[in-house]
Amino acid sequence: MQQPNRLSPFFENLNFEREDNTMVINFGPQHPSAHGQLRLMLELDGEKVVKAYPDIGYLHRGIEKMAENMTYNEFLPTTDRLDYIASTSNNYAYALAVEKLIGLEVPRRAQVIRTILLEVNRIISHLFFIATHALDVGAMSVFLYAFREREFGMDLMEDYCGARLTHSAVRIGGVPLDIPDGWMIALRKWCDKVDYELKHTYNALLEKNRIWKMRLENVGVLSSKDALSWGCTGPMLRGSGVAYDIRKEEPYELYSELDFDIPIADTNDSYGRYRLYMAEMEESTKIIRQLIVKYDETEPQLMAHAPQYISAPKEEIMTQNYALMQHFVLVTQGMRPPKGEVYVPTESPKGELGFYIKSEGEPYAYRLKCRAPSFFHTGLLQELLVGTYIADVVTIIGSTNIVFGEVDR
Amino acid sequence: MRKYVPKDSVQKKAYYTDRFHVVPSVPTQDVSTDEIFSKQLEILSSKVEIKSAYIQVGQMRVEINHQDNYKAIEILKNECGYEMMSEMSAVDYLAKDGTFEVFYQLLNLKERKRVRVVCRIEQGLAVESIVPLYKAANFAEREMFDMFGIVVNNHPFLKRIIMPDDWEGHPLLKTYPLQGDEFASWYEVDKIFGKDAREAIGPENRDPARIDRYDTKRFSRVGREVPFGADISNGEPETPIEYSTTFLVDYNASQTQLEDRK
Incomplete structure (x- = not known):
């Protein structure tokens, strides 16, 4: 035990000379590889991790409490701050939950735009994963290349909604804006670019890279049984050989009409998960290409017509008295969804992002619970890290792709 | 008859509800x-x-x-x-x-x-804890305990997860105010400076929309800034703020420039 005094102060990081000869190391919350504000307490026996204890809550903002004190439309921009790498996925998951609650059909053009935005966000998020994961493991140049393409993707989002990171690009009942001129051409170019770079840059740099393989293969092995028990979803689940993608199994939006595959990896290790992310990006560009064609066949309506819940389009508000009155009531009082509860899962880039909303018919949700995939993946760390070497800890954390905006909420 | 309103819920209420409003239900x-x-x-x-x-x-x-x-x-x-x-x-x-x-x-x-x-x-x-069935419940039950104070029997490690270990109160209860309670406003002061410093520092203001007009470094009304270090014990001094000319647009000069161009 340490005996702190003025000359040798208490060192939080190190706790030497315990009876069982293990060493306790504190990792984070301020650590470049902690992917935000993760604090890990590791008990080491030599270089082996004997016990891992993830400590979270350093980014807690009380988003669920805020949801209870905000009207449904007010809360939507707050969801940006959950998984801030792919904001539109959160906006969409929340909007979809409210739409299910009030039983709303979204116009087809809005559906196409939403699905495109979701896939653009998926690619942005996966590029971010490849970049930071490679950086954690030590491959600096991949980080630079992947961030370049990610920046182009965020430029696309900026051209659509005006924001790079906190998009709020989806509204309850549709989307606020139509696609700007020339956006689809830029999108198609970006898809081609991503496909090209996937094959010629990231894969060329990593796929057969000896160091990369040595660092990732057989590291962070997660059996499918454990993955299910720990509530792993998304690439963590599919990386363990369970082919469950909510886009395919419980299709929402336009996914039932689209032709895409669900890649899985059955090696159960970090390398398999890395390959899965690469394959998923290819699928996403495939989806986007199909949607660009579908967009031209749609009618220009963007927001659902439900005067009880959704404001009319701006032209109507400016010209028609009744639409203006409705808009006034909806802005000042907020919409009142029917009484009931709903849990709606969606496939965000990280996994199953679901919103549980309990409504008592008030303009404020009685209870809103955000089921964040990263929260459960962080819980998994206490088992996944045990028995690995200290050098692999960072690889495993990177491989789970956790984002602390949604872990702490 | 007057409508029953629960008194110990501090959740935000609708400021107006139509007398004849009937709440529909999700089918x-x-x-x-x-x-x-x-x-x-x-x-x-x-x-x-x-x-x-x-x-x-x-x-x-x-x-x-x-x-x-x-x-x-x-x-x-x-x-x-x-x-x-x-x-x-x-x-x-x-x-x-x-x-x-x-x-x-x-x-x-x-x-x-x-x-x-x-x-x-x-x-x-x-x-009863369901951790033996689903390990995912480990974190989820801890979060429930943290947020509501519901004790879970036979949980392997029932401890606060998101809030600090020495926190008092459970934030997602309807009785817990949105901006935190008395304990929350003193938590950081007590933790960092000790209880003795309470009088000197004052409670933490947790209202995100609060603007301290005497805070010349961060927030104040434009044009009403009080110079840093000014004595404000007897009210605000009437000191005009001098702006740097570097960033100000000289409208007269730009107007003459425009006319020249014409």
Whole structure:
């Protein structure tokens, strides 16, 4: 035990000379590889991790409490701050939950735009994963290349909604804006670019890279049984050989009409998960290409017509008295969804992002619970890290792709 | 008659509700309308008491007694194929009838079905942990304990997870104010400077929209800034602020420039 005094102060990081000869190391919350504000307490026996204890809550903002004190439309921009790498996925998951609650059909053009935005966000998020994961493991140049393409993707989002990171690009009942001129051409170019770079840059740099393989293969092995028990979803689940993608199994939006595959990896290790992310990006560009064609066949309506819940389009508000009155009531009082509860899962880039909303018919949700995939993946760390070497800890954390905006909420 | 308003809920209320407003409900279906759900409910009802069951938005919602939660979920996992627990948490109904509603959201991957197991639990009682069934409940139950103070029996490590260990109060209770209570406003002051410093520092203001007009470094009304270090004990001095000319647009000069160009 340490005996702190003025000359040798208490060192939080190190706790030497315990009876069982293990060493306790504190990792984070301020650590470049902690992917935000993760604090890990590791008990080491030599270089082996004997016990891992993830400590979270350093980014807690009380988003669920805020949801209870905000009207449904007010809360939507707050969801940006959950998984801030792919904001539109959160906006969409929340909007979809409210739409299910009030039983709303979204116009087809809005559906196409939403699905495109979701896939653009998926690619942005996966590029971010490849970049930071490679950086954690030590491959600096991949980080630079992947961030370049990610920046182009965020430029696309900026051209659509005006924001790079906190998009709020989806509204309850549709989307606020139509696609700007020339956006689809830029999108198609970006898809081609991503496909090209996937094959010629990231894969060329990593796929057969000896160091990369040595660092990732057989590291962070997660059996499918454990993955299910720990509530792993998304690439963590599919990386363990369970082919469950909510886009395919419980299709929402336009996914039932689209032709895409669900890649899985059955090696159960970090390398398999890395390959899965690469394959998923290819699928996403495939989806986007199909949607660009579908967009031209749609009618220009963007927001659902439900005067009880959704404001009319701006032209109507400016010209028609009744639409203006409705808009006034909806802005000042907020919409009142029917009484009931709903849990709606969606496939965000990280996994199953679901919103549980309990409504008592008030303009404020009685209870809103955000089921964040990263929260459960962080819980998994206490088992996944045990028995690995200290050098692999960072690889495993990177491989789970956790984002602390949604872990702490 | 006046409408009953729970007094110990500080959740934001609608400022106006029409007298004749009737709250509609999300439509529900009977469980018998779905083949798979009705089969699973049959298995479940043969072993535990079912208080109510219906389908809402494509998912079955089963209410049971809180003593049966482990047993019911064990049956759903082992006999009905619900391999994953997606989510669990609670809803605070203390102001209405003194209970919490604890819900478990389960997923059957093979049949693509989701079920929500719900039980009501009175304040002060504990629920049984389902960590032996689903390890995902480890973090989720800790979060529920942290946010609502619901004790979970036989949990391997029941400790606060999101709030600090020495925190008082449970933030998601309806009685807990949005901007934190008295304890929250002194927490950081006590922690960093000690209780003796309370008088000198004052409570933490947790209102995000608060503007301190004497705070010349961060927020103040434009044009009304008080110079840094000014004595404000007898009110605000009338000192005009001098702006740097570097960033100010000289409209007269730019107008003459424009005219020259014409």
